[in-house]
Amino acid sequence: MQRPATIRHRTSLYEDAVSIVEGEFQSDLSLDDIARRVASSRRQLQRAYAEIGSTTFREHLTAVRMKRAAGMLDTRGLTVREVAHRVGYRQPAQFAKAFRRHHGLAPSDYRASRRFSGAGTGASAAAGDQIPQAA
Numbered sequence: 001m002q003r004p005a006t007i008r009h010r011t012s013l014y015e016d017a018v019s020i021v022e023g024e025f026q027s028d029l030s031l032d033d034i035a036r037r038v039a040s041s042r043r044q045l046q047r048a049y050a051e052i053g054s055t056t057f058r059e060h061l062t063a064v065r066m067k068r069a070a071g072m073l074d075t076r077g078l079t080v081r082e083v084a085h086r087v088g089y090r091q092p093a094q095f096a097k098a099f100r101r102h103h104g105l106a107p108s109d110y111r112a113s114r115r116f117s118g119a120g121t122g123a124s125a126a127a128g129d130q131i132p133q134a135a
Helices: 003-022 029-036 042-051 057-075 080-086 092-101 107-117
Strands: none
Touching: 003 029, 003 042, 003 057, 029 042, 029 057, 042 057, 042 092, 057 080, 057 092, 057 107, 080 107, 092 107
């Protein structure tokens, strides 16, 4: 059983890291960089991700990027290459592989399926894929 102070500290670390990832997902982020910015060690931040977020830093970063990419593919007239760069991938092939692993479809197939299903109006295929729409 963790002490309440430990839980509070790890929750704070996790929330701070999530905030940085959400705001800077397109940047070249690393666990070490985030740990330094939240004044923690790499290991403490790993523990916070595991215990509070039930995930890893890398899984979280990828999920944020894939969620944002899906939104861009749904609502904007960007090429897959442009989407890849906007969500932090230097190589479109790496982006396509990660997107396929996360969503089960290649980015271009995802876009086509959303367009023909009428889902490009803000609806999502999965409940966890909601993207806030810009006004």
